[in-house]
Amino acid sequence: MKKREKIIDFLVPVLSILLGFLISAIMIKATGKSPLQAYKLLFQGSFGKSIYDFFTFKQSGEALLKGAQLTLTGLSVAVAFKGGLFNIGAEGQFIVGAIVAAYFGFILNISPWVNIPIILILVMLISGAYATIAAFLKVKFGIHEVIITIMLNWIAIHLVENWIVVGPFSVQKYIGSATSAAGTPNVQDTSRLMPLFSGTRLNASIFIAIVAVVIIYILLNRTVLGYEIQATGKNIKAAKYVGINVGKTMIVSMFISGALAGLGGACYVLGTEKHFPGVFPGGFGFDGITMALIGGGSPIGTFFTSIFFGFVRAGATSMQLMGVHKTFTDIIQGIATLFIAAQMIIRYFLMKIGRKEKGPIKVMGG
Amino acid sequence: MNIAQTIVSILSSLIKFGTPIIIASLGGVMAENAGVVNLALEGMMRMGGFFAIFGSYISGNPWIGLLFGMAIGALAGLLHGYISISLRGNQIVSGVAINVFALGGMTFFLERYFNTTGHSPSVNSFMNSPIFPNLARIPVIGEFFKELNIFVLLALVLPFVIHFYLYKTPMGLRHRAVGEHPEAADTLGINVYRMRYFAVIVSGILAAIAGASMSIGQLDLFDNHMPAGLGFIALAAMIFGKWKPIGALLASLFFTLASVVQIYIQTLAPQVLNIIPRGFFLALPYILTILVLAGFVGKAEAPAADGLPYEKES
Numbered sequence: 309m310k311k312r313e314k315i316i317d318f319l320v321p322v323l324s325i326l327l328g329f330l331i332s333a334i335m336i337k338a339t340g341k342s343p344l345q346a347y348k349l350l351f352q353g354s355f356g357k358s359i360y361d362f363f364t365f366k367q368s369g370e371a372l373l374k375g376a377q378l379t380l381t382g383l384s385v386a387v388a389f390k391g392g393l394f395n396i397g398a399e400g401q402f403i404v405g406a407i408v409a410a411y412f413g414f415i416l417n418i419s420p421w422v423n424i425p426i427i428l429i430l431v432m433l434i435s436g437a438y439a440t441i442a443a444f445l446k447v448k449f450g451i452h453e454v455i456i457t458i459m460l461n462w463i464a465i466h467l468v469e470n471w472i473v474v475g476p477f478s479v480q481k482y483i484g485s486a487t488s489a490a491g492t493p494n495v496q497d498t499s500r501l502m503p504l505f506s507g508t509r510l511n512a513s514i515f516i517a518i519v520a521v522v523i524i525y526i527l528l529n530r531t532v533l534g535y536e537i538q539a540t541g542k543n544i545k546a547a548k549y550v551g552i553n554v555g556k557t558m559i560v561s562m563f564i565s566g567a568l569a570g571l572g573g574a575c576y577v578l579g580t581e582k583h584f585p586g587v588f589p590g591g592f593g594f595d596g597i598t599m600a601l602i603g604g605g606s607p608i609g610t611f612f613t614s615i616f617f618g619f620v621r622a623g624a625t626s627m628q629l630m631g632v633h634k635t636f637t638d639i640i641q642g643i644a645t646l647f648i649a650a651q652m653i654i655r656y657f658l659m660k661i662g663r664k665e666k667g668p669i670k671v672m673g674g
Numbered sequence: 675m676n677i678a679q680t681i682v683s684i685l686s687s688l689i690k691f692g693t694p695i696i697i698a699s700l701g702g703v704m705a706e707n708a709g710v711v712n713l714a715l716e717g718m719m720r721m722g723g724f725f726a727i728f729g730s731y732i733s734g735n736p737w738i739g740l741l742f743g744m745a746i747g748a749l750a751g752l753l754h755g756y757i758s759i760s761l762r763g764n765q766i767v768s769g770v771a772i773n774v775f776a777l778g779g780m781t782f783f784l785e786r787y788f789n790t791t792g793h794s795p796s797v798n799s800f801m802n803s804p805i806f807p808n809l810a811r812i813p814v815i816g817e818f819f820k821e822l823n824i825f826v827l828l829a830l831v832l833p834f835v836i837h838f839y840l841y842k843t844p845m846g847l848r849h850r851a852v853g854e855h856p857e858a859a860d861t862l863g864i865n866v867y868r869m870r871y872f873a874v875i876v877s878g879i880l881a882a883i884a885g886a887s888m889s890i891g892q893l894d895l896f897d898n899h900m901p902a903g904l905g906f907i908a909l910a911a912m913i914f915g916k917w918k919p920i921g922a923l924l925a926s927l928f929f930t931l932a933s934v935v936q937i938y939i940q941t942l943a944p945q946v947l948n949i950i951p952r953g954f955f956l957a958l959p960y961i962l963t964i965l966v967l968a969g970f971v972g973k974a975e976a977p978a979a980d981g982l983p984y985e986k987e988s
Binding site: 639 | 713764786
């Protein structure tokens, strides 16, 4: 029984993604285009046209870069889930991390081995602290963290994009008003995450993401703190009863969650953008939510989901050749997440297929 | 510009820009008072905004456009209801998913039907079509009536209609009972599921009208950035308004005031922005919402069973 539940837990996200692709194929078909052709372009755009392409990271480098980015915000949301918190605020924490990295990346200029660790630690502390506001208000006043984190998103967006980036830390202020550049000044070369191979943008953020996944996995499954976080997330009353300080635990898990989202922002600025751009592309935090949900809320599941969607996103750019816009992946992601929300249907059918004895079917809620 | 003109002009931009927020926040009020959290307001606005343009584009009639928008809103509400009520899925997850889908989906349709990912072509709309064109010719206060199109009228009237419905009618009492204590409501013979479906479908329709008020009300096209976060502002306004329709109206107007004042300062007294940056005006509504929730500015409390699926004992 235990084993079958595990298989079903694994099949739910796989089937949700497949259904996402299927329904999206119907949408492409309905527009008179060939879904097979589109998915072929998607595949070639992500893995490359040949084995040679794949191993020289021509396309797959971009996919892994996107996957690393998704992993960090996904992991952020997943840790909060484990602790029983829904962190809608990864978007805001990502932006806080991005601006902090842009600032310290600009003012520090020692050597990569000094700069980057210092910047990443500062980013994690500040983004973590920003996220902690939500956990603190939940513990102290009992306000739902979803509401607070949504508010914190917009506070971060407006204060950073409509104040810091255009005011005290604008490129004009530092380089001179003559420049037509927008955003913040570029970070020092010693602060940058450089491309690993020529001809690709893939940088060390993939290693940062993998290390983060491993650390979070060990933290959750092999430490007392991880046990306390999971116990609080599973049953807050029972956790209180066995003497866990649930308030403190929630604050700590939110801090870790915010630190991870901030790390994502730092990787984006130090690796991909080189500065905080004038027009910041949003949506990283929301993508993280869907990654964690499809990944079943576990660090490993979130990692594989993120890498998978990294490939999908990298490939989607190629679908533009036949007039399918790259935001098409949002449709696949959205539909897959809808099925995660509606997973009772999938579980019901899987239980029906895999069982021999008769009687009412007991389906676990999501 | 004299004082009277400035005041009238601020008031008319207030109702003009506040309209989508007011209508969407009423969508939130309807769903959450029946116990269903609707984080999908943003996505539903986006769908409504696009399909209103699409309907008007193929028919040449903005009223048909509005109907299209409302229909897609009802469908999105039905989907959210099916997941949250019948399947007892996670309402927040469902809301997030609808938002993500709307983001990619409407870009997809925009490209499919209008061959662009920027904005749709202009269609017949309610833009610059005041309900009382004669009153709009009156000097000074005419400016207010110039903005008074069908959506603005709805935004000014609906809060009171919904207030009357929720607090003065037997059905409204049932509506709130289902959100406060579904078990008790069920015992009294209220069909909890049906009530919640009704609430969440109306919520979808209202959010879609709010989206349409941007695309075929304020403008005559759908821009791919729409609704640019107004759905989340509406959510904040609903909370700031303490989950009550008239509260949501006032909160929406107050939030809009922050951005309208910021626009006026930018043109009339730009030096003020050196002391108080733009970002502060824009972040203010959200900071205040947190303060309200923390009880510093009067306590705001959600309906007791808000966000909890209801499972009938069998």
